[in-house]
Amino acid sequence: MTPYEIIRRKRDNETLSRKEIFYFVDEFMRGRIKDYQMSAFLMAVFYQGLNDEETLLLTEAYLRSGKTINLDHLAARKIDKHSTGGVGDKVSIILAPLAASLGVLVPMISGRGLGHTGGTLDKLESIPGFKVTGSIQRFKKQMKEIGVAMYGQSEFLVPADRKIYALRDVTATVDSIPLITASIMSKKLAAGIDGLVLDVKVGNGSFIPRMTRAEQLARNLIRIGQAFGKKVTTYLTSMDQPLGNKIGNWLEIEECLDCLKGEGPKDLVELTVELTTEMMILADLEKKRSVAKKKCFQALNDGSALKKFLELVKFQGGNIELLLHPERVGTASYSKKLTAAKDGFISQIDTYRLGVGSVHLGAGRFHAGSKVDPQAGLILYKKIGDPVKKGEVILELRSNKQAALEEAEIQLDHFCKIQPTGVRTPELVRKRLSQI
Amino acid sequence: MTPYEIIRRKRDNETLSRKEIFYFVDEFMRGRIKDYQMSAFLMAVFYQGLNDEETLLLTEAYLRSGKTINLDHLAARKIDKHSTGGVGDKVSIILAPLAASLGVLVPMISGRGLGHTGGTLDKLESIPGFKVTGSIQRFKKQMKEIGVAMYGQSEFLVPADRKIYALRDVTATVDSIPLITASIMSKKLAAGIDGLVLDVKVGNGSFIPRMTRAEQLARNLIRIGQAFGKKVTTYLTSMDQPLGNKIGNWLEIEECLDCLKGEGPKDLVELTVELTTEMMILADLEKKRSVAKKKCFQALNDGSALKKFLELVKFQGGNIELLLHPERVGTASYSKKLTAAKDGFISQIDTYRLGVGSVHLGAGRFHAGSKVDPQAGLILYKKIGDPVKKGEVILELRSNKQAALEEAEIQLDHFCKIQPTGVRTPELVRKRLSQI
Numbered sequence: 001m002t003p004y005e006i007i008r009r010k011r012d013n014e015t016l017s018r019k020e021i022f023y024f025v026d027e028f029m030r031g032r033i034k035d036y037q038m039s040a041f042l043m044a045v046f047y048q049g050l051n052d053e054e055t056l057l058l059t060e061a062y063l064r065s066g067k068t069i070n071l072d073h074l075a076a077r078k079i080d081k082h083s084t085g086g087v088g089d090k091v092s093i094i095l096a097p098l099a100a101s102l103g104v105l106v107p108m109i110s111g112r113g114l115g116h117t118g119g120t121l122d123k124l125e126s127i128p129g130f131k132v133t134g135s136i137q138r139f140k141k142q143m144k145e146i147g148v149a150m151y152g153q154s155e156f157l158v159p160a161d162r163k164i165y166a167l168r169d170v171t172a173t174v175d176s177i178p179l180i181t182a183s184i185m186s187k188k189l190a191a192g193i194d195g196l197v198l199d200v201k202v203g204n205g206s207f208i209p210r211m212t213r214a215e216q217l218a219r220n221l222i223r224i225g226q227a228f229g230k231k232v233t234t235y236l237t238s239m240d241q242p243l244g245n246k247i248g249n250w251l252e253i254e255e256c257l258d259c260l261k262g263e264g265p266k267d268l269v270e271l272t273v274e275l276t277t278e279m280m281i282l283a284d285l286e287k288k289r290s291v292a293k294k295k296c297f298q299a300l301n302d303g304s305a306l307k308k309f310l311e312l313v314k315f316q317g318g319n320i321e322l323l324l325h326p327e328r329v330g331t332a333s334y335s336k337k338l339t340a341a342k343d344g345f346i347s348q349i350d351t352y353r354l355g356v357g358s359v360h361l362g363a364g365r366f367h368a369g370s371k372v373d374p375q376a377g378l379i380l381y382k383k384i385g386d387p388v389k390k391g392e393v394i395l396e397l398r399s400n401k402q403a404a405l406e407e408a409e410i411q412l413d414h415f416c417k418i419q420p421t422g423v424r425t426p427e428l429v430r431k432r433l434s435q436i
Numbered sequence: 437m438t439p440y441e442i443i444r445r446k447r448d449n450e451t452l453s454r455k456e457i458f459y460f461v462d463e464f465m466r467g468r469i470k471d472y473q474m475s476a477f478l479m480a481v482f483y484q485g486l487n488d489e490e491t492l493l494l495t496e497a498y499l500r501s502g503k504t505i506n507l508d509h510l511a512a513r514k515i516d517k518h519s520t521g522g523v524g525d526k527v528s529i530i531l532a533p534l535a536a537s538l539g540v541l542v543p544m545i546s547g548r549g550l551g552h553t554g555g556t557l558d559k560l561e562s563i564p565g566f567k568v569t570g571s572i573q574r575f576k577k578q579m580k581e582i583g584v585a586m587y588g589q590s591e592f593l594v595p596a597d598r599k600i601y602a603l604r605d606v607t608a609t610v611d612s613i614p615l616i617t618a619s620i621m622s623k624k625l626a627a628g629i630d631g632l633v634l635d636v637k638v639g640n641g642s643f644i645p646r647m648t649r650a651e652q653l654a655r656n657l658i659r660i661g662q663a664f665g666k667k668v669t670t671y672l673t674s675m676d677q678p679l680g681n682k683i684g685n686w687l688e689i690e691e692c693l694d695c696l697k698g699e700g701p702k703d704l705v706e707l708t709v710e711l712t713t714e715m716m717i718l719a720d721l722e723k724k725r726s727v728a729k730k731k732c733f734q735a736l737n738d739g740s741a742l743k744k745f746l747e748l749v750k751f752q753g754g755n756i757e758l759l760l761h762p763e764r765v766g767t768a769s770y771s772k773k774l775t776a777a778k779d780g781f782i783s784q785i786d787t788y789r790l791g792v793g794s795v796h797l798g799a800g801r802f803h804a805g806s807k808v809d810p811q812a813g814l815i816l817y818k819k820i821g822d823p824v825k826k827g828e829v830i831l832e833l834r835s836n837k838q839a840a841l842e843e844a845e846i847q848l849d850h851f852c853k854i855q856p857t858g859v860r861t862p863e864l865v866r867k868r869l870s871q872i
Contacts, residue, residue, distance in 0.1 A: 008608035011482065036471035040607035043479035046447065171476035172444035 003033045011044040018057050025061035025160050035167060042164070042173040050178035055220065056227050058178065062186035065160035069136055071107060071143055071192035077283035078105045078143075080188050081275055083199040084180075084217070085117040086206055087355040088242030088380075090252040091199065092120045092150070094259045094272045095279070097309035100148035101299045102276070104283045107143055107191045108150045109157065113364045113372070116205070116355030118249065121152045122364070123256075126249035126374035130318035146311045157190045169368060175207070181220045185228070195231035195282035197275050202430060203240035205351025211236070211430070218433050226435060231282045236431040237271060241349040241384050244268035248363040248377015248398065254326050260306040262297075267383070267428055273297060274429060332375035332398040334405045340388040344418040349384060357412045361399040373400055378412075385425040388418060439469045447480040454493050461497035461596050471603060478600070478609040486614035491656065492663050494614065498622035501596035505572055507543060507579060507628035513719035514541045514579075516624050517711055519635040520616075520653070521553040522642050523791040524678030524816075526688040527635065528556045528586070530695045530708045531715075533745035536584035537735045538712070540719045543579055543627045544586045545593065549800040549808070552641070552791030554685065557588050558800070562685035562810030566754035582747045593626045605804065611643070617656045621664070631667035631718035633711050634658075638866060639676035641787025647672065647866070654869050662871060667718045672867040673707060677785040677820050680704035684799040684813015684834065690762050696742040698733075703819070703864055709733060710865060768811040768834040770841045776824040780854040785820060793848045797835040809836055814848075821861040824854060 006020050016024075024041065027033040050058060071078050079099070083089050096106045110132075113119035121132045132152040134142075142149040153162060161183050168174045188196050198221050201207070202214040218234040225232030244265045246255040258264045259272065277292040286292035299305040310320050322329055358364060362373030379396040382388055395412065399405040442456050452460075460477065463469040486494060507514050515535070519525050532542045546568070549555035557568045568588040570578075578585040589598060597619050604610045624632050634657050637643070638650040654670040661668030680701045682691040694700045695708065713728040722728035735741040746756055758765055794800060798809030815832040818824055831848065835841040 004606055004608055011479070011608050034471070034606075036475035036603055037607055039472040039476040040479045040609060043447070043476045044608075047483050167472055170440055170470075171473055172440055172447050172480075173476060 003027065003037045007037060007041045007044060010041060010048055013048045015051060016054055021054065021057040022061050022064070025058070025065065029065050029160055029163065038164065039167050039171045039173070042168055042171065042176075042179065045179060046173050046176045049176070052223055052227070055178040055181055056224055058182040059186050059189070059224055062158050062160045062182055063189055066158050066190065067136060067156045068190045069107065069139060069157075069192040071105070071140065074105055074143060076103060076105045076147075077194045078107050078192055079195045079197065079279045079283050080106060080108050080191060080193045081197045081199065081279060082184055082188060084201050084207060086201040086239040086243060087117060087351050087358070088244050088247045088252065089117070089201070090123060090244065090256050091268070091272050091275060093123060093253070093256045094264070094268075094305070095276050096148050096150055097260070097312055098272065098296060098299055098305040099276045099279045100146070101304045101308040102280060102295055103285050104147075104279050105143060106148040107139070107193065108148070109153055109187050109191045110150055111153070115366070116352055116359060116364070118247070118252065118358070118364055120150065122372050123249045123252050124150060124318075126253055127313055127318040128322060130313060131316050142315050146308070146315055148308065148312050150312065150316070153187055158186045161186050166368070177213070177217050177220055180217060181224055184221065185224050189228055189230070193230060195279075196225055197278045197282065198232065198234040199275060200234055200236050201239035202236050203238050203351065205242065205355055206239035215431070215433075222433060222435065231435070233278050233282065233432065233434040235275065235429055236433070238426050238428050238430055239351060240426050241351055242354060242380055243271065245380045245383070246377065247354060247358045247380070248361070248375070249372060250329055250374040251377040251379065251398070257306075257323060257326060260300060260309055261303070262301040269300070271428055330375070332373070332400050334399050334402050336397045336405055336409055337393045338395040338397070338409070338412065340390055340392050340394050340418060342390050342418055344388060344420050345422050346382050346384050346386050346388060346394070346416050347419040347423045348417040350415050353412065353415050354378060354380070357397070357408045357415070360408045360411065361397060361404055362401060375400060385423050387422075439463065439473045443473060443477050443480060446477060446484055449484045451487060452490055457490060457493040458497050458500070461494070461501065465501050465596055465599065474600065475603050475607045475609070478604055478607065478612075478615065481615060482609050482612045485612070488659055488663070491614040491617050492660055494618040495621050495625070495660055498594050498596045498618055499625055502594050502626065503572065503592045504626045505543065505575060505593075505628040507541070507576065510541055510579060512539060512541045512583075513630045514543050514628055515631045515633065515715045515719050516542060516544050516627060516629045517633045517635065517715060518620055518624060520637050520643060522637040522675040522679060523553060523787050523794070524680050524683045524688065525553070525637070526559060526680065526692050527704070527708050527711060529559060529689070529692045530700070530704075530741070531712050532584050532586055533696070533748055534708065534732060534735055534741040535712045535715045536582070536748075537740045537744040538716060538731055539721050540583075540715050541579060542584040543575070543629065544584070545589055545623050545627045546586055547589070551802070552788055552795060552800070554683070554688070554794070554800055556586065558808050559685045559688050560586060560754075562689055563749055563754040564758060566749060567752050578751050582744070582751055584744065584748050586748065586752070589623055594622045597622050602804070613649070613653050613656055616653060617660055620657065621660045625664055625666070629666060631715075632661055633714045633718065634668065634670040635711060636670055636672050637675035638672050639674050639787065641678065641791055642675035651867070651869075658869060658871065667871070669714050669718065669868065669870040671711065671865055672869070674862050674864050674866055675787060676862050677787055678790060678816055679707065681816045681819070682813065683790060683794045683816070684797070684811070685808060686765055686810040687813040687815065687834070693742075693759060693762060696736060696745055697739070698737040705736070707864055766811070768809070768836050770835050770838050772833045772841055772845055773829045774831040774833070774845070774848065776826055776828050776830050776854060778826050778854055780824060780856045781858050782818050782820050782822050782824060782830070782852050783855040783859045784853040786851050789848065789851050790814060790816070793833070793844045793851070796844045796847065797833060797840055798837060811836060821859055823858075
């Protein structure tokens, strides 16, 4: 068994054994298999794939590389939620405290924004003082005291995934279903979950535009979760337009606060409630979907979800005063409003372009490690199906860099299509897949 | 244009531009594109290939990375020969002085043995004192004075190929026709040739066992050579049994001396003369194949090829006395003879196994940088088609390590098949392809 022979076997579409996969990951972590061998291996996996057994073994190898958090001493079910990433997707920030306020334990490990999509951690960090790192002890204490935690992937949790993801990111090997599956599932499993709700985004603002491929990923995630004895439900949801109306870190926190006060935009609230309902079902807190749903709306309307969010922010060091008075944060120095060129109905939105535009304004990063501007971003005044009049404002750009604003204005000039007749609002939840 | 985007484009089977290929190789040589990005790129090339234009550009990029030798001031044509590697393939060592003795200028850049095949440089170095490195000035001086030089790839010639080959060797990306083509052609072109005779080995002892794939490589080499304005002829020749009877460094030098005295084994002499004839044709020294062939035999029989070989060895520091009295070198400490288990005719030889066996005995290397034992090797007493009697010696093993000898004995126990009826000797030259 040599590194060369393992690469060659995968290259020629042979099936790797447990011993080979563990050896390859373990030796890579010890520095005895080099980056250039791992990246050749990853490219071979990109072409040849991994079967279920191999994907499971890779996930296990990732898990073995670090510590895992044991939450077995907490009586209630631990359920997490994960999204494959989209534009304006701020669901986690509303869902985690909402589910926790209803009795679900939510040990959430989130990611940062990269490419055209934002990341939950960047959004949370736009709350001054908010910390997304801490010891495993601190994480467990928080879970015990308030039932919800939102952390980034520490160096102790699945270091193999961190190291391998960094390589994938610079060698064009991110877009591989088995590699995505092992990366997601290992992180979630390391946080000690009993169940998981997955939101696989489909459409022009997602990483996986085609429905068939998104379904492949969904089924793969379910199979691997099941193999670890976890309950997994996967939703395929539309990313053919942004979720809600705001894109950008602090802008999205504002919109989350609206939702937590029962005043959020319809699509964002609908999806958050749907996914939280599923978490309650997986946690065995409710059997009836309709009852669970009603409880979600109630918790959003009566302030209990907001209360839990404030507890969460306080526990992780964030400034609560600013959440109670968000207007004190102030807005970006420069802004620009784009208007409709004609009367009609919004029929299409180039979601990817909006995502890239928001990154240019400062809201995201094209390179790991870049800083983000909490105030930069976009406000979308119209969504697909909405009627517009010529000259009416449809998009607002905000940035602290004037040059970036001017560039983004040009890029975003034709971000949507307007047609003379009405169009149907696209279905938000396109499919729900559960235990196979 | 970013390294990532170039990898992704090749991954998705898009065609790369001159700018992209030059950028990728140049930046790699400058250390700004990392090994792990190059290896991911190479694996993508393994799967997607390169078209003719891309292969040409890669060859150019390799060439640009180092110096080239200009031999334009020498009036005669400069013709080199290259083999893709086989077991017992010692043709270059006879052919180079033979061609030079007939007026062809032979600026030869050779390689070392790796895996189951030996290398010309290792064989030459088994002549005490023989040096395969030197300055470009020294190389040019030697070409001017004696018309033939046999050097290794110095650090000045095509360093990009050296660096990339080292990576390919440990990432299972050697076996790619466009990468093999660029690697061979860049080295040959850097040595200032006008024409090239290529010997692509096919069969169970070659790197490319299948005829169709060998033909693809042959055509690819011809097209790239032509694109650089060079005359290229490619032979597809059988490697279903070793060439000649001896395998191992000094053993092969002994067999070359036999050939240079007109006493070599039939197959080895036949192929050497065929390829040298083609060199004379490409060099415009002869028009008629039959005349050229006759001159080759004459130069082998009248001692003029041997004389040129001695000049070559002397110029490169080798001990001529030992070539005149090869018996003084002595044999390896341990030897073992294998005998036929029954009467019949040799019908098949596992050439790959013989190659691997000779490496185990000490004649080659499994890892770049390992040392080789000049005296270790194999002597094959029978070849395909030969009649044998039960108990007759068919193979002799030689080594300076007793344990290695015992291991190799077990490995080589069934290296050939004996059948009761006669078989036809396989065709040595299977195809000849020239300008397309």
